[in-house]
Amino acid sequence: GQNIDQPTEMTATEGAIVQINCTYQTSGFNGLFWYQQHAGEAPTFLSYNVLDGLEEKGRFSSFLSRSKGYSYLLLKELQMKDSASYLCAVRDRNYQLIWGAGTKLIIKP
Amino acid sequence: IAGITQAPTSQILAAGRRMTLRCTQDMRHNAMYWYRQDLGLGLRLIHYSNTAGTTGKGEVPDGYSVSRANTDDFPLTLASAVPSQTSVYFCASSDNYNSPLHFGNGTRLTVT
Numbered sequence: 001g002q003n004i005d006q007p008t009e010m011t012a013t014e015g016a017i018v019q020i021n022c023t024y025q026t027s028g029f030n031g032l033f034w035y036q037q038h039a040g041e042a043p044t045f046l047s048y049n050v051l052d053g054l055e056e057k058g059r060f061s062s063f064l065s066r067s068k069g070y071s072y073l074l075l076k077e078l079q080m081k082d083s084a085s086y087l088c089a090v091r092d093r094n095y096q097l098i099w100g101a102g103t104k105l106i107i108k109p
Numbered sequence: 110i111a112g113i114t115q116a117p118t119s120q121i122l123a124a125g126r127r128m129t130l131r132c133t134q135d136m137r138h139n140a141m142y143w144y145r146q147d148l149g150l151g152l153r154l155i156h157y158s159n160t161a162g163t164t165g166k167g168e169v170p171d172g173y174s175v176s177r178a179n180t181d182d183f184p185l186t187l188a189s190a191v192p193s194q195t196s197v198y199f200c201a202s203s204d205n206y207n208s209p210l211h212f213g214n215g216t217r218l219t220v221t
Contacts, residue, residue: 004151033209042199042212043152087152095206096167099151 002026004100006088011106012078020073020086020103028093034062034073035087037102043087047073075105083107112136113213115200121219122190130185130216132200140203141183142210143167143175145196152199158183159206190220 005023012018024032031050035043049055049064049071061074073086085102092098116131134141139160144152154167158177172194174186183202187194197217201210 031207042214043210044212045209048209089152091207096154097152097210099153101149101151 002092002098004088004090004098006086006100006103008101009104009106011108012075014078014080014107014109016078017074017076018078018105020075020088020105022071022073022088022100024069024071024088024090024098024100026069026090026092026098029066030091030093030095032062032064032071032091033089033097034060034071035089037085037087039084046086078107080107080109113200113202113211115198115213115216117216118214119217119219121221122187124190124192124220126190128187128190128218130187130198130200130218132183132185132213133181134183134200134202134211134213135181136202136204136211137180138202138204138211139180140206141177142201142203143173143183143185144199144201145169145194146199146215147196155185155198192220194218195220 003025034046037043047062054063059076064071085104087102088100089097113134142157143155156175158164161180199215200213203210
């Protein structure tokens with residue numbers, strides 16, 4: 001079966017750096033997405049990786065290793081507003097999105 | 110503001126009743142999707158439509174139906190609601206099958 005694994009919850013301190021990992025086993029691979037979802041709100045798109053390596057976008061970066069079935073989202077200079085769930089999703093060979101259950105990130109002052 | 114509009118925002122529904130969740134987008138996206146989100150689980154695809162006039166079944170289609178008469182609208186119907194359909198429902202759209210999804214604000218449905 002297809003599977004996406006992410007930690008359920010992480011805690012970090014305001015101003016620090018946090019890395020959220022995602023491992024996947026899917027039928028084929030056509031890209032990996034990271035979304036942010038604040039409590040009670042809709043998911044919003046953060047980043048997309050289809051080739052190995054690091055994609056940087058401001059305070060957020062996303063890394064992909066296709067050979068290892070692994071990605072991480074790196075958040076720098078954490079702010080209280082970064083408290084949210086972070087969802088990892090992979091497009092399989094049929095271009096269907098397979099979603100992880102999400103990582104709830106708690107930022108403490 | 111361009112985006113996806115879902116209605117209603119929330120609803121309490123008696124078991125056995127019929128209910129249609131509405132979804133409208135104004136971005137002229139080809140593909141539209143319905144997901145449900147339950148605590149501790151990832152988003153699960155109910156139905157999708159790659160283009161107007163076509164629909165397909167997702168991971169959890171039983172008890173739900175959809176139609177795609179035009180590009181903008183993608184309603185989701187529960188023919189006879191059951192308590193296990195209590196969930197948050199998100200409608201989403203994308204320009205094509207390889208693009209990021211844009212989500213509506215969700216409908217919180219409680220079936221009693």
